[in-house]
Amino acid sequence: MGAFIVMEGIDGAGKSTQARLLAEWFEEKGYEVVLTKEPTDTAFGKLIRKLVLTGGREGIIDGARISHEAEALLFAADRAEHVSKLIKPAVEAGKVVISDRYFYSSLAYQWARGLDLEWLIDLNRFAIRPDLVILLDLPVKESMKRINGRSIKTEFDKIAELQKKVRENYLKLAERFPEMRIVNALASVEDIHNDIVALVEHELFKK
Numbered sequence: 001m002g003a004f005i006v007m008e009g010i011d012g013a014g015k016s017t018q019a020r021l022l023a024e025w026f027e028e029k030g031y032e033v034v035l036t037k038e039p040t041d042t043a044f045g046k047l048i049r050k051l052v053l054t055g056g057r058e059g060i061i062d063g064a065r066i067s068h069e070a071e072a073l074l075f076a077a078d079r080a081e082h083v084s085k086l087i088k089p090a091v092e093a094g095k096v097v098i099s100d101r102y103f104y105s106s107l108a109y110q111w112a113r114g115l116d117l118e119w120l121i122d123l124n125r126f127a128i129r130p131d132l133v134i135l136l137d138l139p140v141k142e143s144m145k146r147i148n149g150r151s152i153k154t155e156f157d158k159i160a161e162l163q164k165k166v167r168e169n170y171l172k173l174a175e176r177f178p179e180m181r182i183v184n185a186l187a188s189v190e191d192i193h194n195d196i197v198a199l200v201e202h203e204l205f206k207k
């Protein structure tokens with residue numbers, strides 16, 4: 001059985017933690033798992049980290065920050081490579097692909113940056129739809145506490161106001177995309193994992 005599962009949520013919602021635990025759960029059941037993320041570690045992902053996700057001079061071209069449209073196009077280019085070279089072949093080979101972020105991140109974040117949602121949806125139309133998207137929903141106050149200890153990664157993703165808009169956007173997207181399921185990310189790591197397993201069993205194994 002090939003399957004494609006995505007973890008989404010604001011910064012610090014617990015996506016990487018839960019993606020790893022879910023990958024281990026599938027592996028214990030004997031599945032071949034591909035654990036991946038966006039932005040990727042490829043040349044496009046590295047370009048995004050350099051041009052978009054750094055608070056320093058790198059994101060500045062000719063004295064001005066790159067435009068939000070250019071940001072959205074870079075994320076989409078990275079995703080196009082991700083889908084065609086890794087996600088699609090792995091699912092077709094019967095593997096379970098778990099991605100930490102996917103095009104829903106572009107919809108939630110780049111929409112919060114003021115871009116048109118329908119344009120963003122069109123731009124990402126090439127991206128195959130996952131079987132299940134787990135939206136880890138967490139109040140921004142808690143997510144800021146969780147990521148507070150990190151070294152300064154970006155100015156881009158550190159602003160609580162932006163994170164609030166992103167959270168609202170995710171909740172609106174969950175009403176539009178039937179593959180999205182909301183999980184309360186305020187619980188303990190173990191309880192959240194159990195909720196996710198219950199969802200996977202219900203949605204993918206129809207238990």
Ligand SMILES: Nc1ncnc2c1ncn2[C@@H]1O[C@H](COP(=O)(O)OP(=O)(O)OP(=O)(O)O)[C@@H](O)[C@H]1O
Pocket residue numbers: 009010011012013014015016017018146147185186187188189192
């Ligand atoms: N349920 C939880 N309760 C308390 N702390 C948690 C919980 N889940 C994760 N954490 C901690 O919160 C921090 C952020 O978790 P994690 O890296 O998994 O989030 P993330 O959503 O992948 O973040 P980002 O989007 O910024 O990469 C980590 O220090 C992690 O150990």
Ligand SMILES: Cc1cn([C@H]2C[C@H](O)[C@@H](COP(=O)(O)O)O2)c(=O)[nH]c1=O
Pocket residue numbers: 011038039053075101102103105106107109110156157
């Ligand atoms: C895929 C994708 C990501 N982003 C933003 C969301 C986060 O602030 C960073 C990625 O940081 P992480 O710690 O690696 O999760 O990038 C975005 O704005 N648009 C996207 O499509």
